[in-house]
Amino acid sequence: MEKHFFGILLLLICSGVMAQTNKRLSLEGQYGFIIPHSSELKEISQSNPFGVNVHYQTMNLGKNRWDACNCFHYLGVQLSYHNFANRDVIGSAYSLSGTFEPILWKNEKLAFSILSGIGVSYLDRVYDEISNPENIFFSSPISFILFVTPKIEYRISENWSSQLTVAYNHISNGGQSQPNKGINYPMLGIGVNRYFQSSPFPKYEKSDLPKTIQWFVETAFTTRESDWSNGRKPVLSLVGGFHKNLTAINALGAGLELTKDYALDVENSRLEALMPAPFIAHHFLFGRIDFNQRFAIYTQKPTGYNDYLFYQRYSLMYRLVNDFSMGFSLKAHGHVAENMDVRISFRF
CATH class of the missing domain: 2.40.160.20 (Porin)
Known part of the structure; x- marks a missing residue:
């Protein structure tokens, strides 16, 4: 008893x-x-x-x-x-x-x-x-x-x-x-x-750092005002990349982002609005939360699309279940924000 x-x-x-x-x-x-x-x-x-x-x-x-x-x-x-x-x-x-x-x-x-x-x-x-x-x-x-x-x-x-x-x-x-x-x-x-x-903090054991490189694929969607027609047009992105933990909350990574912006005017083909951009990234990792900052360089973009050769992307992702994450990101050229989008990611 x-x-x-x-x-x-x-x-x-x-x-x-x-x-x-x-x-x-x-x-x-x-x-x-x-x-x-x-x-x-x-x-x-x-x-x-x-x-x-x-x-x-x-x-x-x-x-x-x-x-x-x-x-x-x-x-x-x-x-x-x-x-x-x-x-x-x-x-x-x-x-x-x-x-x-x-x-x-x-x-x-x-x-x-x-x-x-x-x-x-x-x-x-x-x-x-x-x-x-x-x-x-x-x-x-x-x-x-x-x-x-x-x-x-x-x-x-x-x-x-x-x-x-x-x-x-x-x-x-x-x-x-x-x-x-x-x-x-x-x-x-x-x-x-x-x-x-106000209560004192309990003591919990921290999770072990991942010993391997974490790979991921990511897709995103938003819309923008069109440069060549009335109304808003879709902007689609596909990303592949990786990151490696340096400490419990810091990781470095790199990858490639492909963006197709249907809001941009083109001269001959819509393929001109396909913008490949390799990037390097820093990740703040807090368990299920990933706040990452990417610095990307355009390798191709339509004529007349801003004067910048690079852009930054700030992403906040939350791992919902297993290896699937969802969140949003902000794209900026220097201090000028361009758009926000919704993102889905899968790591493997």
Whole structure:
């Protein structure tokens, strides 16, 4: 009888640990500057954005959540207001974002983490050919926001902490309408966190590093405004590549991306819009999550398709089941975003 009692008690304790969740609410003020990433933007970039974030986050301390990332991490929802300090031309952004924040290092008082997020922004001043021709940052009131934010947190008490952040923000419409230079604005932030639940971190064993090269194939789809006809046309991509782990969360890789852009005008054949691009890549790997950054060089592209010889692609993928992953990516030329797409990947 005693064995059964202690067995049940142990099961309840373990399930209690699995169910433990840390919860916190953050309030942060921010101040920054706009990067004039092309000569056309220098004049309207001479302002200092300021704003405020309200952020609610939860951290599940269960082993299954740990395995998804090989780390303890917060998932959250952030509401932000950013005033670009140029009311008549650029206006303000009201954004709602989903966030992911892995803890990279921690002791009793200090913690270092990297917050990232993606969401939707409402912009109250956009490009208009007659009333607002200067704003070539964005032309759509509904746009996307992406940000990466290194963060240092200092624990003041059991329920309170302070934080210092450096955020790199990007807002654009993903190429859904033009002009769409996109706005890039780093911001320094100072804030406080109020903990509603706070439990110590359990100790889990990290997974072993893969010893072999990881190969993958990937396909993607999006649409763009056509250069040669009315309406939107499909953009299709096929990717083959590999990566090799260097550390638990870092890997290097390479591959080849083939993109067929039906939105581009051609002179003789649609094959001119087939753009092969070899790339090198860096991967941040957090269990099932793969955030990778690729640098690709065009080996062929249609005449008149931008002046760049290279592009960057930022992809966020989540492994759904077995070796299948799904996510999205952003393609950019320098600091100028071109489009976003949906991606499916299979590794072997």
